[in-house]
Amino acid sequence: RAKKLGRNQICCFEDEMQQKFHQRLKIELELREAINKQQFKLFYQPVIDPINESLTGFEALIRWQINDVIRTPDEFIEIAEETQQISAIGLWVIEEAISTLSKWNQGRRKPLTMAINVSAVQIGDFTVVEAISECLLKYNVPAHLIEIELTETTLLKDSMTSRQILASITEGGCHLSLDDFGTGYSSIAHLSNHPIDIVKIDKSLMPINSQDIRNIALVKGLVSMASILGLRVIAEGVETKQHSLFCQELNIGRAQGYYYSRPKSQHDIEKEYL
Numbered sequence: 001r002a003k004k005l006g007r008n009q010i011c012c013f014e015d016e017m018q019q020k021f022h023q024r025l026k027i028e029l030e031l032r033e034a035i036n037k038q039q040f041k042l043f044y045q046p047v048i049d050p051i052n053e054s055l056t057g058f059e060a061l062i063r064w065q066i067n068d069v070i071r072t073p074d075e076f077i078e079i080a081e082e083t084q085q086i087s088a089i090g091l092w093v094i095e096e097a098i099s100t101l102s103k104w105n106q107g108r109r110k111p112l113t114m115a116i117n118v119s120a121v122q123i124g125d126f127t128v129v130e131a132i133s134e135c136l137l138k139y140n141v142p143a144h145l146i147e148i149e150l151t152e153t154t155l156l157k158d159s160m161t162s163r164q165i166l167a168s169i170t171e172g173g174c175h176l177s178l179d180d181f182g183t184g185y186s187s188i189a190h191l192s193n194h195p196i197d198i199v200k201i202d203k204s205l206m207p208i209n210s211q212d213i214r215n216i217a218l219v220k221g222l223v224s225m226a227s228i229l230g231l232r233v234i235a236e237g238v239e240t241k242q243h244s245l246f247c248q249e250l251n252i253g254r255a256q257g258y259y260y261s262r263p264k265s266q267h268d269i270e271k272e273y274l
Ligand code: C2E
Pocket: 045, 060, 061, 062, 072, 073, 074, 077, 090, 093, 117, 118, 119, 149, 179, 180, 203, 236, 237, 238, 239, 256, 257, 258, 259, 262, 263
């Protein structure tokens, strides 16, 4: 009986592998047409000043819609990276986010910022730098309103080229922020070796409650380290009033999370915020 069960388990495992493989292949093929078919959309999550809950800007987050099914980045970004398709997708994201910001900032006294996620693959060649500066010109957006979000993977590659690309982005006036800070291989060396001036504290570090002394201490530590290094801080994953108060106490300048708002379509943002 044990033997039989074992064999069944192996069968299930193989089925699962095969299913995963097919799903992957399906996504890979569908991705090739996604740009032409205009299936990508950007959602925007408001970034908030926790002190007065005022809006300071947005983070652009990609969605992939086929008919009524919306896929989130976790379902396709990795595949897009492995197949290099992320380069073309990334260029689309840059233009879409910058043109939208340009529209939203028309006639505003205090302009809003836009954070754009960029993959490590995109930091492999200079087209990303050219795309950013061309779009800033084309849509008349000041560079300092743009925050390019990198993850640690990008910094770990650390080639001569990637260094030059990151330097060019900041020389052009855009900010660089380190996403998901406090997870993975976060090290102070990364921060001081690269022209990063913003850190985004990962949502997994938001304390569950006032007894969660581990995360409370971790966030406090990261915030004071950031302050010593002259970095601005954004907190991610602010889901409750308590989280928001915690950010206020620690003097965290900006925050985002479901407590303030989920990421929303351009249409919904324009209806609710602008
Ligand atoms: P990220 O840049 O760290 O973005 C934050 C993620 O947390 C988003 O997931 C957002 O919807 C989610 N989030 C926001 N507030 C809360 C909250 O209060 N609680 C919880 N539990 N989650 C919250 P999303 O949109 O699924 O994006 C996942 C990741 O995909 C992003 O993580 C980013 O690394 C990547 N990504 C998104 N858009 C792009 C893009 O245009 N290009 C590239 N290369 N990567 C992207």
